[in-house]
Amino acid sequence: MVSKVKRLLIGRPMKSAEIEGAKLGKFKALAVLSSDALSSVAYGTEQILLVLMAAGFAAVWYSVPISLAVLGLLFILILSYRQTIYAYPAGGGAYIVAKDNLGVSTGLLAGGSLLVDYILTVAVSSSAGTDAITSAFPSLHEHRVLIALVIILVLTVMNLRGVTESASVLATPIYLFVVAIFVLIAAGIVKYATGGAPAHVPEFGAAVSNVSLFLLLKAFSSGCSALTGVEAVSNAIPNFKKPAERNAAATLIMMGTILGAMFIGISLLAYWYGVAPDEKQTVVSQIAESTFGRGAVYYAIQALTALILVLAANTAYSAFPLLAFMLAKDKYMPHAFMVRGDRLGYSNGIIFLGVFSALLVIIFHGNTENLIPLYAVGVFIPFTLSQLGMMVRWIKLRPPGWTTRLAVNTIGMLTTLSITLIFIFTKFTHVWMVFVFLPIVMWTFFAIARHYRNTADELRIDPAEEKPCIKGSTIVVPVAGVTRVVMNSLSYAKSLTDNVVAVYVGFDDEDIERMEKKWAEWDPGVRLITLRSSYRSIIRPIMKFIDTIEWKTAETDHITVLIPQFIAKHWWQHILHNQSSLLLRAYLYNQKDVIIATVPYHLRR
Template sequence: MYSTFKRILIGKPRKSADIEGEKLGKLKALAVLSSDALSSVAYGTEQILLVLIAAGAAALWYSVPISMAVLGLLVILIISYRQTIFAYPSGGGAYIVAKDNLGRAPSLVAGGSLLVDYILTVAVSSSAGTDAITSAFPSLHEHRIAIALVMIIFLTIMNLRGVTESATVLAVPIYLFVVAIFVLIISGVFHYVVYGGGAAASHLEAAASNVSLFLVLKAFSSGCSALTGVEAVSNAIPNFRDPAPRNAAATLMMMGIILGSMFIGISLLAFWYGVRPSATETVISQIAATTFGRSTMYYLIQGATALILFLAANTAYSAFPLLAFMLAKDKFMPHMFMVRGDRLGYSNGIIFLSVMSAVLVIAFHGNTENLIPLYAVGVFIPFTLSQLGMMLRWLKHKPAGWTVKLAINTVGMLTTMSITLIFIFTKFSQVWVVFIFLPIVLYLFTQINRHYNNTAEQLRVNLDSELVIKGNTVIIPVAGLTKVVANTISYAKTISDQVVAVYVGFDDESIAKMERKWERWNPGIRLVTIKSSYRSIIGPLRKFIDTVQWKKGKEDHITVVIPQFVTKHWWENILHNQTSLLIRAYLINYKDVIVTTVPFHLNK
């Protein structure tokens, strides 16, 4: 039943040889890896306005120069990450750059920040998509958490089906959003030229005297949330078809041009129309309503916006598993993140990402505004470390034209570092959690790495040493004389000549009865009976094993062979004692004891 349900959800397993078929071309990669960055158009301008409105409507004029500054930073980041793509064609982005140039600690900070950022990406995207839906249908506002969780489940299933399949399905709504926004911008500009807009421009003089530098910097840092997701292309270069670096660079440039054009267009329209941030209606909803009214086109734009906000999470589903794979390969995350699933994707990474993001959505009650500052800080820390790492790389290797490359990354590093500091100082009340959560993540990385190193050290075989063959003493816990016990004794005799059965009784009568039956049956092995005054089976059995170990020392292995019958139907297990499972669970952690189970299957 489970297997059938799994096949329906994610499809038939694929051969390892089909991995090349999972590579992406530029257009599909643009849809999958740029959805996060492109979706930020839906809330980037709004985040600027939310800060400026604190100084009054007149202050909204500053949204235009702030948006221009954000656009300038976008250009710097696109050029910088294009250099990273060609310098590190194996992917990994900030983590690999920091690892190669800055060392272990900075690389773990970059990797940990990005992992947290991708989890926040899914949470923010699903929450923001829900906001777009509830703007058009206010009656659904009370169900925003359930809507967000349903979308996370949908994206999880799509990505478990494979990269190419999810790209094919998800590319349509993403390109629909791009077309819809450009239609909105062009129509909005035409509407403004013909009919005029709001009164925002008339407040220029008042705005200049009412807004502090602190507020402008805070608004700028909020607007920089529109740049999250820019790094995803450099992280996921292995997902591209050959020549992967060239295709990745072209995709990055296309993303930058589209993102920059849409962001500045929405910011200008918001200013021209005098749009003010609202708790119940998004900025894009207000612009579309002013331009088209509550017409079919309005609902088409809202629908496309909701879709892109939901699907922005797909960038994280592409990048998180790859980054988790690289960290697991370096022994900083569990090795399960290195395993490919039935459809050749890193399924464990996908599922882990979904679970953690769902927890965040529930914890923050689907409130996008509370999540975005954490989201932005999580990505600007790796931005800064990546730029610094590239600076050191150019200084170390000095390839042709390295001075220009160094200058680009220097400007990028200083800018992203400044924005990170602005975020911390202006929104500390919202981002302080990063300073607790990130050290915990780094601590987990180091503990996992220590465990793997210790395990490797203890398991490593000296190829020059001679293998020592030990004997084997087999102990069989028995509860009575049954075919299950007979089957287990038959097996035990094939692995050792030293086999002993142990019966733990609770009173003298049951012990005497067992001894008489055993003597009559005579299976060819000795029976040891133990009386348990406290009705415990595991305690007396453990003491007996200790006695055997003390007598044998290190000369023999001690193997506990547990008889167990398996019912025909799973629910029938509830009707029986699970003593064998308890014994196995306890002894599996018992030092120098081998535990094995011999199943006996019931036919009816």
């Protein structure tokens, strides 16, 4: 039943040889990896205006030069990550760059920041999409957590089906959103040029007395939230068809061009139309209403904007599993993240991302506004470390044209570092958790690596010196009575060795005497040892007996505990039995260096 449901949800298993066909071309990759970045057009300009309004409506003209500054930073980041793609074609982005050039600890800081950021991306995006749905249908507001969880579940299942299938589903709405925004920008420009814009727009360049440098920097840093998701392409290079690095670089440039054009277009229209932030209506909504009125085109733009905010989470589903794979390969995350699932994706990473983002939604009751600054800091820490890592690389290697590349990365590093510091100083009450959570994440990485290192040291042998030790075998069979299950187990034990002993634990003298009498009448050719338990525990007397056997035979024999176990025909029948065999096996696994085997006996009724 479970297998049928699994096949229905995620499809047939794919052969390893099909992996190349499951990779992405440029246009599908753009849909999968740019949804987070492109969705920021819906709120990037608004974040700038929200800060500027503290100085009054007259200050909104500053949104244009600030947007141009954000556009300049986007250009630098695109150039930088394009260099990263060619320098590190195996993927990994900021984690690999920082680890390779700045050291393991710095690399883990970048990698841990990105992993946390991807979890926050899914939680924030699903909640933002839920807000759009509940705004249209207010009666659903009390079910917003459930709606967000359903969104996460759908995205998780879609990505478990494979990257190419999720790309096929995502391509249409994402490209429709891009087309809709460009139609809005073009129509808005035409309307402005023909005198359709309002006359109360503040004069461009007019002095505003209460605008400080700090306020402008804060507005700039808020606008830089539009740059989240830019690094995803460099993390996900292995998902591209060959030549992977060339296709990834082309996708990155396409994403940067589209994002930059949409962002500056919306910012210009917001200024020309005199748009101010409104709790009840987004900036994009106000521009669309001013341009088209509340008709079919307006509602189409709003629907596509809501959909892109939901689908923004899919960028994380593409990048998180690959980054987790890189960390697992370096032994900083569990090896389970290296395993490909039935559909050739890193399914454990996809499931982990879905579960933890769902937990965040539940903990914050679907209100994740306070997570957005933390989410932005999680992006700009890796941005800064990646730029610094590339600077060190150019200084060390000094390839042809390295000074120009160094200048690009230096400007980018100083800018992203400034933005990170501005976020920390201006929104410390929202981002203080990063100073608690990131050290815990890094400690976890080192603890995992230490465990793998200790395990390897303990398991390693010297082939020239160490050889297998040939011993005899003593088999201990715990029995609960004279039954077919016991007979089946003793038959198997005697086929391996003649040195077999059965152990029975009784709670009183009458119980032990009755068992000894039955055993003597049956006479299976195996010695029975009876033990009395004064505290009604089966496990403790058996453990003491095994201690005695180990002490006497450790040098000559391997000790095997062969546990009889009957298997009920129906799943619900298991709860009708005390499962003492399972408890004994679990206890032996954790306490004893003995061989543990189970002989199943399947009941027919």
